[in-house]
Structures are given as C-alpha cells and as structure tokens.
Amino acid sequence: MNPESSIVILGSGLAGYTLARELRKLDKLVPVTVISADHGGFYSKPMLSNGFASGRTPESLVTSTAETMASQLGITVLAHTRVVSIDPTAHELHTDQGAIPFGRLVLALGADPIRLSIDGDAADQILSVNDWEDYLRFRARVANADRVMVLGAGLIGCEFANDLCLGGKQVAVVDLAERPLGRLLPDQAAAVVQQALQAAGVRWHLGTSITRVDHAEGHLSVALADGTRWATDLVLSAIGLRPRTQLAAEAGFVTGRGIQVDRFLRTNQPDVYALGDCAEVCGLVLPYVMPIMQAAKALAKTLIGEPTELSYPAMPVTVKTPAAPTVVAPPMDVRPGRWEETVDERGVVARFLGDDNQLLGFALVGPATADRMAMTKLLPAWL
Ligand SMILES: Cc1cc2nc3c(=O)[nH]c(=O)nc-3n(C[C@H](O)[C@H](O)[C@H](O)COP(=O)(O)OP(=O)(O)OC[C@H]3O[C@@H](n4cnc5c(N)ncnc54)[C@H](O)[C@@H]3O)c2cc1C
Incomplete structure (x- = not known):
C-alpha cells in the first residue's frame, strides 16, 4: 500500500x-x-x-x-x-x-447509546441495541422474557415496542415526555401513535422515568419516579445516541x-x-x-479529486411502527412557524408552516403516509 x-x-x-x-x-x-x-x-x-x-x-x-x-x-x-x-x-x-x-x-x-444513571443491583442488566453485538445479546435475553420494559418513547423505542408486541411480548414504555415521539411529532399526531400502539398492546408510563432496577425473585423490579414499582423480565434502554x-x-x-x-x-x-x-x-x-x-x-x-459540496434535499424519516405507520420530515429551518394538524379517516396530516405559510416540515400518520412524496417535493432543501 x-x-x-x-x-x-x-x-x-x-x-x-x-x-x-x-x-x-x-x-x-x-x-x-x-x-x-x-x-x-x-x-x-x-x-x-x-x-x-x-x-x-x-x-x-x-x-x-x-x-x-x-x-x-x-x-x-x-x-x-x-x-x-x-x-x-x-x-x-x-x-x-x-x-x-x-x-x-x-x-x-x-454513535454511542446515551445511558441514564440508574440505581439498583440490576442496573447493569439494562440493555441497549445499537449494533449487531447488542442485537445478539438482546435476542439471547429476550428469548426468556415474557415482559419487556422499554425506556424511551422516541423513534427507536416505539419501533422496538411495536415489534416486541407483534412478537407476543408484554411491553411497557417509560418516557419523561407526555407523548411518544414527542420530539418529532406535534400533539395530535403523537396522540394517534400513542393510541394505536396502546391498541397493539403497549402499556404507557409517560411523564416519568426509571429510577432503579433491582433483582427480584426470578424477575427484575423497576421503580419509577412516580413512585410505582413494576415487575419485568428485561429492560431495554432507547433514549438516544x-x-x-x-x-x-x-x-x-x-x-x-x-x-x-x-x-x-x-x-x-x-x-x-x-x-x-x-x-x-x-x-x-x-x-x-x-x-x-x-x-x-x-x-x-x-x-478522487473532484471536490464536491454536500447537499441535503429534505429527507423524511419512516418510523417503523406498523400499528401506526408514520413519516416525519421535521422542520430544519430556523424560521419560526406553527404546526397545523388535520385528523380524519386517512389518519393525521400535520404541516409545519412558516410565517409566510411556506411548508417547512410535515408529519403523516396512517394512510395519509401515501402523501409523503408529494409533500416532500414542497419542502426546502435541508442543506
Ligand atoms: C435500532 C436502530 C434502528 C434504526 N432504524 C433506522 C431507520 O429505519 N431508518 C434510518 O434512516 N435510520 C435508522 N437508524 C439509523 C441508521 O441505522 C444509522 O444512522 C446508521 O446505520 C449509522 O451508520 P454509521 O456507519 O455512521 O455508524 P455505525 O453503523 O455505528 O458504524 C460505526 C463503526 O465504527 C466502528 N468503530 C467505532 N469506534 C471505533 C474504534 N475506536 N476503532 C475501530 N472502529 C471503531 C464500529 O465498529 C462500527 O463499525 C437506526 C438505528 C438504530 C440503532
């Protein structure tokens, strides 16, 4: 070389x-x-x-x-x-x-998974899944778990929750925010995702967090900041990278x-x-x-010798929650704006509009996700 x-x-x-x-x-x-x-x-x-x-x-x-x-x-x-x-x-x-x-x-x-500092003699049992080796460990542990508690109701936490429900597990999700996907979705869109995942089997513990995880007889005992305690078999942390x-x-x-x-x-x-x-x-x-x-x-x-500037078109992200198909293009613009949401039989169409009414971002939940391409074309480039 x-x-x-x-x-x-x-x-x-x-x-x-x-x-x-x-x-x-x-x-x-x-x-x-x-x-x-x-x-x-x-x-x-x-x-x-x-x-x-x-x-x-x-x-x-x-x-x-x-x-x-x-x-x-x-x-x-x-x-x-x-x-x-x-x-x-x-x-x-x-x-x-x-x-x-x-x-x-x-x-x-x-990137590395963010870890919360959590007390308890089983805090080291908390898993996060960010690479293949993590998945290997997760699959070995989940095989013996009926109940899974997911910490974090963001994109990855919601995806795991939906998938684990589909796989027959009893799933609870804990998040400090009052709604799932709170950093990505406006209120009504987030509420629709919350209801759909609940109907799929997710039990929500919102507005609270995990304070300690301890070994109990044959399971894990999880204490939440709201004072409640729950039995689970596996705790999966998905609070960001x-x-x-x-x-x-x-x-x-x-x-x-x-x-x-x-x-x-x-x-x-x-x-x-x-x-x-x-x-x-x-x-x-x-x-x-x-x-x-x-x-x-x-x-x-x-x-290879052709200096090329990076451009980012708007690139919506799909949230892989089949219970509530969701696509979101968060507003990247620093311009101020507001969310406007329509909820009907097609699901949710949420538009983030600038002061001049230009579309700067959107979120779609349910059948309305079919509008993804058309709406993406209307967005300004991200870079
Ligand atoms: C569970 C999960 C689901 C996701 N789903 C989606 C999705 O649906 N859609 C989407 O757009 N994105 C999704 N993402 C995000 C997407 O997968 C990532 O953005 C992408 O895979 C990151 O790739 P990367 O190469 O930057 O990092 P990585 O894949 O993390 O690769 C980092 C590499 O660096 C190596 N490395 C690190 N430190 C060292 C060192 N000191 N010495 C040698 N090697 C080192 C590691 O071994 C690894 O090979 C998801 C992410 C996760 C975790």
Missing part, C-alpha cells in the same frame, strides 16, 4: 461501507482500507429494531462478511481492530494491532455535538474527513440512512 494515496476509512457501518462502494464506482485502483473494532460484516442496522417479530436471527442480518466485502470491493478490511488514537500530523493511526499510516482518513465512527467524538477530540479535532465538518466533509485537520452518525455537518447531526448515502456520494467524488 502506498500510504500517500491510500484512503483509510475508520468504521465498517453503513457510512464506512457506502463510502467504500461509492469510491470503487469512481476509481477501481485507489487503495482503500476499512478498519473496524467489530467483525466488519455488513448488516442492516435499521432491522435491529423490527427484526424480532419476523424472526430475523442475528446471523441472518449479516448479508456480507468482512471477507466478502473485501473481495467484492477490492479493498482491505481490518476487522477486530480498535483504533486507540489518531496522530493527524504524522498521518498515522494507533490501533490495538499496531500503527497504520494513512494518506487520507475518513472517520465513520458512529451521542456521536462518537472522543477519539477525534483527543487528537485535536473540532467537535461540538459531533465531529464538525464543512460541506466537503472536511474536519479542521488536513486530509481528514468525517461522515455518518459521528459527524456534525454544518451544524446538522442527522443519524439516518438517507443523509449517509448523500454524504458518501459527495465525499467519494471529493476524495
């Missing part, structure tokens, strides 16, 4: 491998190395939150092993290799397997909510870029599939 021209991608998630694919479409020869702390296989992360009811085993989610990815793309994949520090000046990574030089480096490090910035911050990169990059996905250090869940692109942290695809396409061009 010629270190000067080599492109080293740190992370084998959707961001890392999509970039490697895009690079190979444009340049068959440039040396590309993907380094990953995990097994380096390619799997569909979105299926982690709705694979249980349909019986998707952890093994079946891995569609290509690290070896297959390496031979299909003509790249080097260094799996089970953890980077412990970055030396941007020397263009070198320090890993638990030794030093690795780079010509250009792309940080595609992903925090971009992995520590490695970059320690190496002198500018970080905020994520590793900060410009529209060319350049960090503040020469020859080092970032994309995916770890990156904050011009102030935006968008931990979803579509923004990653856009970023990988633009960055691949930049890396």
Whole structure:
C-alpha cells in the first residue's frame, strides 16, 4: 500500500461501507482500507429494531462478511481492530494491532447509546441495541422474557415496542415526555401513535422515568419516579445516541455535538474527513440512512479529486411502527412557524408552516403516509 494515496476509512457501518462502494464506482485502483473494532460484516442496522417479530436471527442480518466485502470491493478490511488514537500530523493511526499510516482518513465512527444513571443491583442488566453485538445479546435475553420494559418513547423505542408486541411480548414504555415521539411529532399526531400502539398492546408510563432496577425473585423490579414499582423480565434502554467524538477530540479535532465538518466533509485537520452518525455537518447531526448515502456520494467524488459540496434535499424519516405507520420530515429551518394538524379517516396530516405559510416540515400518520412524496417535493432543501 502506498500510504500517500491510500484512503483509510475508520468504521465498517453503513457510512464506512457506502463510502467504500461509492469510491470503487469512481476509481477501481485507489487503495482503500476499512478498519473496524467489530467483525466488519455488513448488516442492516435499521432491522435491529423490527427484526424480532419476523424472526430475523442475528446471523441472518449479516448479508456480507468482512471477507466478502473485501473481495467484492477490492479493498482491505481490518476487522477486530480498535483504533486507540489518531496522530493527524504524522498521518498515522494507533490501533490495538499496531500503527497504520494513512494518506487520507475518513472517520465513520458512529454513535454511542446515551445511558441514564440508574440505581439498583440490576442496573447493569439494562440493555441497549445499537449494533449487531447488542442485537445478539438482546435476542439471547429476550428469548426468556415474557415482559419487556422499554425506556424511551422516541423513534427507536416505539419501533422496538411495536415489534416486541407483534412478537407476543408484554411491553411497557417509560418516557419523561407526555407523548411518544414527542420530539418529532406535534400533539395530535403523537396522540394517534400513542393510541394505536396502546391498541397493539403497549402499556404507557409517560411523564416519568426509571429510577432503579433491582433483582427480584426470578424477575427484575423497576421503580419509577412516580413512585410505582413494576415487575419485568428485561429492560431495554432507547433514549438516544451521542456521536462518537472522543477519539477525534483527543487528537485535536473540532467537535461540538459531533465531529464538525464543512460541506466537503472536511474536519479542521488536513486530509481528514468525517461522515455518518459521528459527524456534525454544518451544524446538522442527522443519524439516518438517507443523509449517509448523500454524504458518501459527495465525499467519494471529493476524495478522487473532484471536490464536491454536500447537499441535503429534505429527507423524511419512516418510523417503523406498523400499528401506526408514520413519516416525519421535521422542520430544519430556523424560521419560526406553527404546526397545523388535520385528523380524519386517512389518519393525521400535520404541516409545519412558516410565517409566510411556506411548508417547512410535515408529519403523516396512517394512510395519509401515501402523501409523503408529494409533500416532500414542497419542502426546502435541508442543506
Ligand atoms: C435500532 C436502530 C434502528 C434504526 N432504524 C433506522 C431507520 O429505519 N431508518 C434510518 O434512516 N435510520 C435508522 N437508524 C439509523 C441508521 O441505522 C444509522 O444512522 C446508521 O446505520 C449509522 O451508520 P454509521 O456507519 O455512521 O455508524 P455505525 O453503523 O455505528 O458504524 C460505526 C463503526 O465504527 C466502528 N468503530 C467505532 N469506534 C471505533 C474504534 N475506536 N476503532 C475501530 N472502529 C471503531 C464500529 O465498529 C462500527 O463499525 C437506526 C438505528 C438504530 C440503532
């Protein structure tokens, strides 16, 4: 490998491998190395939150092993290799397997689940599912659980809750907010999702949080801040993700909510870029599939010598709750505005309108999700 021209991608998630694919479409020869702390296989992360009811085993989610990815793309994949520090000046990574030089480096490090500090002798039993290894643990534990308590009624918490109900579990969801999906949906849309998930079997504990989890005879005992105590077999935490910035911050990169990059996905250090869940692109942290695809396409061009600015069209997100199909394009604009909601037999159509009545965001629940394409066309670009 010629270190000067080599492109080293740190992370084998959707961001890392999509970039490697895009690079190979444009340049068959440039040396590309993907380094990953995990097994380096390619799997569909979105299926982690709705694979249980349909019986998707952890093994079946891995569609290509690290070896297959390496031979299909003509790249080097260094799996089970953890980077412990970055030396941007020397263009070198320090890993638990030794030093690795780079010509250009792309940080595609992903994000860590946020953990609440919870008391109790079983607090360490709380699971979160953010990667394939987590899913492996979750599937082993859920097999012996009749009751599951989900902490967090955001997108991922609601998806797990719906899927676990479909899979025959008794599901309770706890959240400090008064409504599920409270950060994404206006009130009536959130209320419709809440009712639909309740009808599917979810028991809600809203406006409260978990304070402690203890072992009890043959089960877990969960104490809530509202003073109640509940028996469950498994506690799943889904209260959000925090971009992995520590490695970059320690190496002198500018970080905020994520590793900060410009529209060319350049960090503040020469020859080092970032994309995916770890990156904050011009102030935006968008931990979803579509923004990653856009970023990988633009960055691949930049890396082969055609500097290309990233643009984000409006990219609505689907909430995978079959009990209440939901699509949301949150307003990204800093302009002030208001939600207007219509609820009828088609479900909910919620429009976020600016002061000049321009559509800046929307949320659709139920059959109204069919309006997704038409409404997306009316939205301003996100970047
Ligand atoms: C349960 C769940 C469901 C989701 N559903 C949807 C959905 O329906 N639609 C949607 O748009 N988005 C969804 N998302 C979000 C989407 O899956 C993510 O935005 C995307 O997969 C993130 O990819 P990434 O490559 O940035 O990060 P990751 O997939 O987390 O990859 C990070 C990589 O970095 C490696 N790494 C980290 N630190 C080191 C280190 N020090 N040394 C070496 N390697 C390291 C890891 O091993 C890993 O390979 C979901 C996310 C979750 C968790």
